[in-house]
Amino acid sequence: MTDRRRRATVKDVAREAGVSRGTVSRVLNGQPYVSAEARSAIEAAIAKVGFIPNRAARSLVMQSSQAVGLIVHEPHSLFVEDPNIASILLGANAALSEADYQLSCLIADTPRDVERLARYLSGGLIDGVIVVSARVGDRITAAVAELGLPAAFVGHPRDIGSAGYVAIDNRGAARAITGRLLQTGRRRVGMIAAALDRDSGADRLAGFVDAMGSKLDPQLIQSVPFYSFSHGKAGMQELLERAPDLDGVFASSDAVAAGAMEALREAGRSVPGDVGIVGFDDSSWALRCDPPLSTVHQPADQLGRAAAESVLAQLRGEPISSPVLLECPVVWRESA
Structure with missing residues (x-):
């Protein structure tokens, strides 16, 4: 021995x-x-x-754990599939590591997960939280408020009160990329609108509606639950059944756009010849698409870092800072 x-x-x-x-x-x-x-x-x-x-x-x-929780309110499958979540996590971890804090990753998939995490937050095992993909009326948001935990949200759910948050202008960016798509001469433009139960999805839909103006046809909007490849593919199939003459699509994330492109290929439609398509995120999905995807650049790692820095500032006793809004420019490629 x-x-x-x-x-x-x-x-x-x-x-x-x-x-x-x-x-x-x-x-x-x-x-x-x-x-x-x-x-x-x-x-x-x-x-x-x-x-x-x-x-x-x-x-x-x-009376400190030296740990900050990153709560991701998404299905387990999306946590693995969505590169934005990984980038947010890495950005947050970098900032916390520099301050000698540990990142604790917490996933809320089912209602049972949400209730369990709400109880966990009250146990003193973490000093603060970063919340990703919160919905309006989220039980986790309520628990954070009840406990008075230092917190920062990635995104801006409308019911977080004065809590800190970091975000991008989802509505303005969606308006910009839809307008760019229209400038290519597309006449029948639809949208695969994902995640309408959270601010990012709702704001991207609002931006699309803004850009379409009088050209908007509500029948060309297909809602899907999540920012995922499988939901993008299913949403595109639904749109093609209703509107076979569709010639342009704004997909509310790159993963959704990739799924939509797969559905178009299976239907014998070329991109961008028959249908121009644009996405949102500028994630690894965008460059894996063939042709490469026109999209909006979302600085996910910077969002994670800014959220972590907000929580750390609160832990130092500093007041909650003003909202952090990061730039999200259009990145134009061959898909449209």
Whole structure:
């Protein structure tokens, strides 16, 4: 049986540094009233003896977990499929890591998940939350408000009160890319409108309606539940059945657009020859499409970073900052 090396303790650090255990504890817990010389000696001793702080014990003392939750209110399958979620996660993790905080990823798929997470938030296991894809009337949003947790939302559900949020102008961007599609001479333009139960989906539909103006035909709007390839394909099939003369489509995400393009290929329609199609996100889906997809660039990693920075500022006792709105330009490629 191999002997396990004994884990270094605060006592070992204190002996090596020539200070009391109380002084070591003050340094570990970020407390003042420690001289620069003592602090330097303790840091050198920690490195020499290989001391690893026990964060669980530190959390009890500091009443802080040093963790921030990222709550994604989406189906498990979409969490894996949607590259925007991954980019938000990585952007948030980078900012939290720089501040020595741990990211805890929490997925709310079913109503049971939502209720379980609402209870979890009250357990003191995380110091704040970043919420992605919240709906109006979301139980998680209500739990965050009830507990007074430092929070930042990615997007802007209309019922989050004065909570911090980071977002893009979904409506303005949807209006811009639909207008660009119309400029190519398309006359029968429809939309596959996803996720209408959250602000991003509803705002993208509103932008499409703005751009279409008097040319709008409500029969050419097909709603689908999620920003997914499979729902994009099904939505496109529905549109083609109702309007076989369709010659332009705004898909409310790149994944939806990719699914729509697959349905068009199966129906014998060429892109952009027969049907011009545009998406939204400028994710990896856009470049995997053939031809490459015209879309709106959504800076998902920056959204995640800005949300994390908002939560960290609140944890430092700073007031909730003004909403962060990031640029989302049109990126024009061959699909339209």
